[in-house]
Amino acid sequence: MSIVNKKNKIEDSLVLEYHQKMVFARKFEEACVKLYLSKYIGGFCHLYIGQEAVVAGVYAAIKPSDQVVTSYRDHVHILFSGSDPKRVMAELCGRYDGVCKGKGGSMHLFDTPRGFYGGHGIVGAQVSIGTGIAFANKYNNNDGLCVTFFGDGAAHQGQVYESFNMAKLWNLPVIYIIENNEYAMGTCLARSSSIKDLYKRGEGFNIKGVQVDGMDFFAMKKAMDEAVDFVRGGNGPILLEVKTYRYRGHSMSDPAKYRTKEEVEKFKEERDPIAGVEKYILQNKMLKQDQIDEIYSSADIQIEEIVEFAKNSPLPPMHELYTDVLR
Numbered sequence: 238m239s240i241v242n243k244k245n246k247i248e249d250s251l252v253l254e255y256h257q258k259m260v261f262a263r264k265f266e267e268a269c270v271k272l273y274l275s276k277y278i279g280g281f282c283h284l285y286i287g288q289e290a291v292v293a294g295v296y297a298a299i300k301p302s303d304q305v306v307t308s309y310r311d312h313v314h315i316l317f318s319g320s321d322p323k324r325v326m327a328e329l330c331g332r333y334d335g336v337c338k339g340k341g342g343s344m345h346l347f348d349t350p351r352g353f354y355g356g357h358g359i360v361g362a363q364v365s366i367g368t369g370i371a372f373a374n375k376y377n378n379n380d381g382l383c384v385t386f387f388g389d390g391a392a393h394q395g396q397v398y399e400s401f402n403m404a405k406l407w408n409l410p411v412i413y414i415i416e417n418n419e420y421a422m423g424t425c426l427a428r429s430s431s432i433k434d435l436y437k438r439g440e441g442f443n444i445k446g447v448q449v450d451g452m453d454f455f456a457m458k459k460a461m462d463e464a465v466d467f468v469r470g471g472n473g474p475i476l477l478e479v480k481t482y483r484y485r486g487h488s489m490s491d492p493a494k495y496r497t498k499e500e501v502e503k504f505k506e507e508r509d510p511i512a513g514v515e516k517y518i519l520q521n522k523m524l525k526q527d528q529i530d531e532i533y534s535s536a537d538i539q540i541e542e543i544v545e546f547a548k549n550s551p552l553p554p555m556h557e558l559y560t561d562v563l564r
Contacts, residue, residue: 255293256518258316260536262289268326268540268543269284272547277330277548278342279331280343280344281344281490282489283489285312287510288310288481289313290453291414292313293317294455295384295457297458298458298464305385306383306385307356308356309357310483312343314386315346320336320353322539323542326546326547327339332551333554334550334551338553339553340553344357354367354383361391362396363385367411368400368404368409371383371404371410371474372409374409374410375408382410382411382412384412385413387413388416389415389419389435390429392415392438405474410474411468412468412474413475414476415478416451417478417479418482420487424495434478436478447460447463447476447477448480460479
């Protein structure tokens with residue numbers, strides 16, 4: 238795994254901050270597994286374990302005033318936006334103290350005051366929404382940009398390319414990120430795409446494409462810094478294909494029999510994004526191993542408090558059925 242060269246060295250404080258956030262995010266997702274199996278979380282639940290470096294690299298590069306929109310694999314995205322993790326977990330459990338008062342659940346988390354414009358259940362729909370947000374930024378001349386995530390499966394949707402066309406036609410400030418975790422639900426990329434390099438998908442619209450190692454936080458941060466400069470420089474959209482990997486199935490109900498255990502274990506042992514940052518931290522003597530261990534212990538304590546808050550939060554009252562409904 239490529240770590241970082243001296244020219245692109247990231248401040249130690251930033252490395253430590255995002256390492257801690259990545260550890261917390263993984264612990265949060267692992268707690269979701271237990272809550273789902275205990276039936277506190279219902280419906281679909283899509284976990285982000287293994288992909289943490291992608292969102293970490295994005296949020297380390299953008300401003301709080303920028304926006305992010307993604308698909309239904311959205312727990313970690315909203316956590317990195319600065320949303321209260323207690324309210325996020327309460328939402329996953331369908332509770333009234335949740336960020337959407339218990340009505341969004343796992344797939345439809347929102348926190349627009351923090352620039353997070355949601356997880357979206359319709360495959361590829363968020364690409365049009367993110368393009369619209371970017372249009373609003375340009376119309377209002379506010380120097381903002383919208384990071385629009387979608388998966389390798391959504392990369393085949395027609396509305397994605399309609400959005401690409403408009404984004405480049407109007408030079409909109411949008412960074413499109415394909416989170417290529419190799420499997421669209423249970424179908425590997427080789428069986429569903431005529432080309433394996435998805436960063437080329439924007440070439441027909443004159444959109445620059447870049448392929449990034451999404452298992453490497455440092456590579457993600459560097460690519461995002463360059464993408465942000467490109468977009469804020471008035472050059473219009475850019476497309477990043479980030480090569481990543483999810484350790485769990487597509488959702489909690491997916492046994493993931495379409496890939497071997499050996500394949501998954503190889504990624505865990507050789508490519509884990511958190512382990513890569515920890516290797517860098519130890520090599521540069523920023524922390525000792527016992528200090529890293531303490532970060533995990535502290536995250537465990539935080540997660541326990543978060544889970545108890547979610548479990549003890551009340552269910553939404555009946556009158557909430559009639560609020561936030563477009564008529």
